Amino acid sequence: MSDTVLVVGGGPAGLSAAAGISAAGFKAVLVEKEDRLGGAPILSGYAKLVPSGEWAKDAIGRMVEQVEGDANIQVHKSTKVTKLDGDAGNFTATLSNGDTVQVGSVVLATGFTHFDSINKPEWGFGTFPDVLTTTQMEQMVGSGKITCPSDGRVPERVAILLCVGSRDRQIGREWCSKICCTVSANLAMEIKELSPETEVFIYYMDIRTFGLYEDKFYWKSQEEFKVKYVKARIAEVTASDDGRLLVKGEDTLVKRPIVIPFDIVVHAIGMDPNEDNPEIAETFGVGLEKHGYIDKAETYTNTCGTTRKGIYSCGAAYGPETIDDSIAQGKAAGLRAVADLSRA
Amino acid sequence: MAIHEKSLIEAERLKTADHLVIDGVDVSGHWNTMITPRTLCDYDEHFEKTIQKYGGGENVHRCWQCGSCTNSCTMYAQNVNFNPRYWIYLTRLGLKDELLKDKDIIWQCVSCNRCTHICPRDVRPEGVMKALAHWMEEEGITEKSPATVFDEEFWDQIAERGRIEDSEVLKNFFQKTGQELTQDWLVEMIKRMLKHLPFKHLFRSGKNAVMHPRTQSWGRTGEVLKQYVQEQKEAIHG
């Protein structure tokens, strides 16, 4: 009988699962393919998190310390699972570093992949140095200074384009990435804090700052930081002769075409299914849902289940998810996983 | 009160009674001018379905009003009143009166399909423009487009004889669309044909133009085809 759970992925969800398993008195083996723990917020260098306002390196850093300092959690970095034999209660996992581990259950916390803006060439990413993604803008905020990458000038105007790589049949992405509206409102306020003379405009089709994020982010950005929201889906980003960017679209409320000069354009990129998912599905024998995320079992009595017995999942592996919810789901998946151990 | 800025108000909304006496006071003419309000008072829920029955209109219900089609549109670049996004909105709610204010430009879509390739919801706005244009033609709201007149003439001859007679299609098309028969290019073409075509061909063309031969064993084929097309139309539009 195994007393160990295999946790795959060391982002917020996987860290939470591993810590929970240990707290319940069992052991966890945490396998992370990158050379650092922390997942997207650490690997991509996010600035202040929604909704806590804490810096990612502090908040998620605390989770990483907790796990790395726990003797009941064995961490394998720069490692993947290459093979999984056996059945629920009695799995043998082979790792890419040659180790094998005996585990009773598995938690897949393998998260998401950032949308690559190169797939939307009309919006200028990769062509103009001052067109950035939200992850790059988060890093700029982290550096403490807002400047145009092309020549270092302070931007007079920044445009944030929502839904880049989400909600778009043309590129086969029919989901909403859930957090990017709020992240963009938050980012707009961070930009204004660091560079008060910069004007920030957000181009939207719908604003989805759900639940308690409505007043804390959307309203606050409008009322206190004077961020302007324009209802238009941008068609094209080009450059003008003076080196500024031109944002073109239809302002749907004015019913007029717009061609507005900007200094920086930010893509609010979405959360794609993890690009490893086909491989993960194959290795672990779990199904994927129609968009390519890990398929969720019925949730009411098989919480955090997948299509395979003894294998659980949580967080952004299931679809676009927030950090707070990924952490809560990680704990829930850990609980399901240790329940299997105590029964075996 | 006289209204000084009448130019700002659509003429049909200004109501003035020539003779009106209220409580013994004569308020005839501009003293009683009223402006009817622009409040929208109803939706025509069936209109979206009607347009969806025309080829191309099927996906109109998917639109979320992002404006990408309008912005990419070839015709919008010429005329900012050419706004497929806005017309799709009116179609969905059944705001026909508003839509018909633009009846003279809706048909101007040039089918470049730039909208089709940019729409994030795969609405196919070009198809919707086509569906609206066809609906307006069928309702007699707009005149038949030259293309429709041509198609009808072409098809009538096929149904009748199983083949067309080029000269007759052209002649009838020009007549029905009020165009001169003696167009320069046509006169020139006929002149050259007379000069260069072998006599045998000319003779056969001339004979066909007068005799209108039918395709061999065409029989009732035309009638059957016509009936089939009619049935299909009825099945779709009820």
Ligand SMILES: Cc1cc2nc3c(=O)[nH]c(=O)nc-3n(C[C@H](O)[C@H](O)[C@H](O)COP(=O)(O)OP(=O)(O)OC[C@H]3O[C@@H](n4cnc5c(N)ncnc54)[C@H](O)[C@@H]3O)c2cc1C
């Ligand atoms: C620009 C941006 C800003 C955001 N800001 C916020 C915010 O402020 N607040 C908020 O709530 N949410 C935010 N999010 C969402 C947040 O990133 C996710 O909620 C969170 O990262 C999900 O955690 P996770 O552990 O499920 O997945 P991830 O963070 O993706 O972690 C998955 C981990 O698994 C590893 N992994 C993947 N595949 C394998 C494999 N095959 N084998 C081994 N390891 C593997 C990865 O390397 C990674 O470490 C933001 C998202 C974006 C795009």
Ligand code: SF4
């Ligand atoms: S959360 Fe907002 S920006 Fe992100 S995909 Fe959804 S609607 Fe678009």
Ligand code: SF4
């Ligand atoms: S197909 Fe018609 S509506 Fe679409 S972009 Fe071209 S002209 Fe505009």
Ligand code: SF4
């Ligand atoms: S591009 Fe598509 S979804 Fe957007 S307004 Fe036009 S028809 Fe509607």
